[in-house]
Amino acid sequence: MLKLDVLRSSLWKKETVMLFILFLSSVICARISGGKVIGQDTTVINEENATLLCQLTETDDDLTRIIWKKKTRENPEESIFFVIRQGGKTEHKNGLKVQFIGNFAEKNGSIQLLGMRLLDEGIYTCTFNLYPSGPLETDINVTVFARPVVNVSGEAPFAGYLKVKLASCFASNARPGAEVMWRLGDLENFLMTETSDTMNPDGTITVVSYLLGVPLKHLNKKNIQCVVKHITQKEELVLDYTINIHYPPESVVIIPDSPKNAKEFRCIVDSNPEPTSYTWTREGTPYYEGNKLPMPKLSPDFNGLYICNASNKYGSSLGSLYINVHTESSTVCWGLFGFVICCAVLAVVVGVIFRYKQEWIQVLRHSSDERAQDSAGQPRQEDDRDDQDESGNPFSPVQLQTLFIYVDMNQNEFIVLIKLMLYTLIDVAQLKSCSSDIFYI
Structure with missing residues (x-):
């Protein structure tokens, strides 16, 4: 029994030595081959294509195949998704859309991933199987960005004296989160901003900047800008916004369409929103509806006092016109x-x-005297009608x-x-x- 144990111990020592020698020889061969895999981390925008570069250099060993593996946010376990064999033959796995854009003979294993999603972000490993030195590989980190969806949501507060929200600027579903700010110009002393961000389930971030202030009437129709900056944009994104303050009709002015020959009179109102109703009365009696009062021909029939009553959902106001032809x-x-x-x-x-x-x-x-003398010297032989001449003149x-x-x-x-x-x-x-x-x- 003792001899058998000694023999077994001797054989175990020999096997251990042989394994150690094989390990040293593989390390020496790898060093002698001098192989090196060059890869580069990359970023891609959501739903766009990602190019993964992978190049084997400094070795003369034979390349048998190229294997691509991945560990992503969707599947943290490492898995093979693409294999490239001699002659450029490819094998797809796990349903990822891949195109081989390298050259097997030149030991270029570059690929292109199509339609990247946020869940496709992760570590991609490029492995070259060599003979006799064995596999060489490198890891490539792929980051997927998402452009922000930007919009401004306006408010329409009623004019008052308490601070309220006037507008909100959103940069939604961005990765990483966007930078959102307001350009207020001369209104910086009247307005203020607050910003908050929210992490979405898919890893994107929504940033909101609120515009706050007292809704005074003079702020109505003032122009400001929401500015959004993000890594996916070369330039900042600018959205114009016009402040909207609601108030009732405060002044009504009636003007003619022509200073000399008016055919109609218009009721001009300062209000927000625009009046929904215009009512004209004449001497207290309803006369016409609409913001234009037609007057085809001015005459005394149209004389009188006309009242234009303009109203919106917040109130009403009156304007008067007196016509005196x-x-x-x-x-x-x-x-x-x-x-x-x-x-x-x-x-x-x-x-x-x-x-x-x-x-x-x-x-x-004189004519009568002459006729009297003639009658005294010579009697008349014609009657009185002979006193007229042939033309009938007296x-x-x-x-x-x-x-x-x-x-x-x-x-x-x-x-x-x-x-x-x-x-x-x-x-x-x-x-x-x-x-x-x-x-x-």
Whole structure:
């Protein structure tokens, strides 16, 4: 038994020595081969492609195959997902979309991963199986970033004196978290900001920056900017925002569409939101609805006080318009004008009659005397109708000539009378001039 134990002990020692020699020889061979695997950590944006570079250098050993393994957030256990054999033949495992973009003969095992997800982030191992030196490998860390989803959510507070939230700027589902800030310009003394972040189940981060302040009316329609910075963006992302403060109608102004010939009047209101109702009343009676009051033709029929009542959900306000169409040329004006014309014509006729009455009588008397003398010396053989000439005129040619000569001699005076009548008509027309005035209140 003793000899058997000694023999067993001797054999165990020999096996141990042989194993040690084999281990040393493998280490020496690996050092002699001088193989080195070059890899590079990489980052990729969610849903984009990742390129994993893997190159074997400084060895003349034969390459038998290239193996890719991974440990990801989705599956922390190391597993083989891609194998490359001699001749560039590939074998896919675990369903990951992979493309071989290297060259087996040149000992380049680079691959491209398609459509990377956040859960695909992890450690990827590139292994070169060599003969006779054995496997050489390197680990490549793959980081997956996610671009932020940026938006501004506005508020519409009612004007008041308590600090409230005016707006929120979101940079959601980003990896890593984004930097969010507000550019307030001249409003920095009136507003303040608060920022918070939340970790989402998929590892992304949502950052929110709140804009706080007292909702004063003068802040309405002021422009500010939300600025977002992230590692996936070369430039900062800027979102414009206009502050929105609600308040009831505070002033109503009524203006015509034309300063000279208005066809309609508009009701202009300072309010936010815009009025939902416009009601026009005339002398206290509902007259029209809408922000425009049509006035096709101004006349005294439209005279009166018009009230525009504009309202939104917070209140209402009134504006007034007073229309006074003043026309001096009414029926009385036209009647006066006709009366003056008649008087002027009558005055001219009367003046002519009185001016020439004496001369007409003298001519008639002179003609009568001549006929009396003729009848005394020679009896008349014709009746009275023979006193008329062939044309039927009551005067003889001599009598007519005498009258016309007299009138012709006094035509300058007659023209003066006509001119006087015309000047009188012009003056009356000027007095009659009709005008219209509109008064806005």
